[in-house]
Amino acid sequence: xxxxxxxxxxxxxxxxxxxxxxxxxxxxxxxxxxxxxxxxxxxxxxxxxxxxxxxxxxxxxxxxxxxxxxxxxxxxxxxxxxxxxxxxxxxxxxx
Amino acid sequence: xxxxxxxxxxxxxxxxxxxxxxxxxxxxxxxxxxxxxxxxxxxxxxxxxxxxxxxxxxxxxxxxxxxxxxxxxxxxxxxxxxxxxxxxxxxxxxx
DNA sequence: TATCCGATATCGGAAACCCGATATAAGCTA
DNA sequence: TAGCTTATATCGGGTTTCCGATATCGGATA
Numbered sequence: 001x002x003x004x005x006x007x008x009x010x011x012x013x014x015x016x017x018x019x020x021x022x023x024x025x026x027x028x029x030x031x032x033x034x035x036x037x038x039x040x041x042x043x044x045x046x047x048x049x050x051x052x053x054x055x056x057x058x059x060x061x062x063x064x065x066x067x068x069x070x071x072x073x074x075x076x077x078x079x080x081x082x083x084x085x086x087x088x089x090x091x092x093x094x095x
Numbered sequence: 096x097x098x099x100x101x102x103x104x105x106x107x108x109x110x111x112x113x114x115x116x117x118x119x120x121x122x123x124x125x126x127x128x129x130x131x132x133x134x135x136x137x138x139x140x141x142x143x144x145x146x147x148x149x150x151x152x153x154x155x156x157x158x159x160x161x162x163x164x165x166x167x168x169x170x171x172x173x174x175x176x177x178x179x180x181x182x183x184x185x186x187x188x189x190x
Numbered sequence: 191t192a193t194c195c196g197a198t199a200t201c202g203g204a205a206a207c208c209c210g211a212t213a214t215a216a217g218c219t220a
Numbered sequence: 221t222a223g224c225t226t227a228t229a230t231c232g233g234g235t236t237t238c239c240g241a242t243a244t245c246g247g248a249t250a
Binding site: 003004005035036037038039040042043 | 208209
């Protein structure tokens with residue numbers, strides 16, 4: 001999946017507007033590994049430059065309308081790619 | 096996600112042993128874009144070299160025991176990363 | 191056997207991804 | 221204000237991912 005991290009970050013921000021530091025912490029929780037600043041900030045800048053994110057004066061990022069649309073498109077292809085995701089889940093649950 | 100395609104291919108093969116051509120077709124169905132031979136065969140070779148896949152005389156790939164374990168590990172981290180996947184789904188269903 | 195054709199495989203390179211190191215900004219305490 | 225600390229941002233580069241182009245293989249057909 002191209003732009004995997006972009007997708008994940010859009011998703012996080014869609015649930016709640018966040019600062020870069022908060023995003024890093026959340027990613028660490030999920031993936032067990034904290035992304036370096038050199039990873040996270042360029043992504044945020046890129047998404048902002050594309051008009052998908054906006055920043056308030058406290059450096060708190062939130063989705064723009066375009067960002068919301070983009071995220072939904074991502075989610076769609078995500079579920080098309082993993083159309084059998086429930087099957088996948090049961091594969092680990094029965095262990 | 097690192098090795099996203101690897102993961103997806105392992106998953107496909109775990110459901111049914113497949114040839115390279117069949118995998119390409121299935122990926123096209125899911126992602127809407129057929130990967131080039133230069134994408135798919137190196138991945139298969141890599142997975143085979145790592146001992147995660149085995150090939151029969153008809154070039155049909157299937158998971159080894161190690162491959163199965165590896166896949167389960169991938170699935171685990173996948174669901175940890177997307178712990179709120181149901182929420183994500185409802186996000187597009189309600190449209 | 192000779193020829194064709196699709197599947198398989200390899201190669202070099204372009205782009206994306208992510209990192210560590212470093213620099214700047216901004217708030218807090220003294 | 222000076223100094224400390226944390227968050228934010230940039231930079232250069234190493235690795236991975238993926239591609240298109242180009243072989244090679246192997247079965248089918250004549």
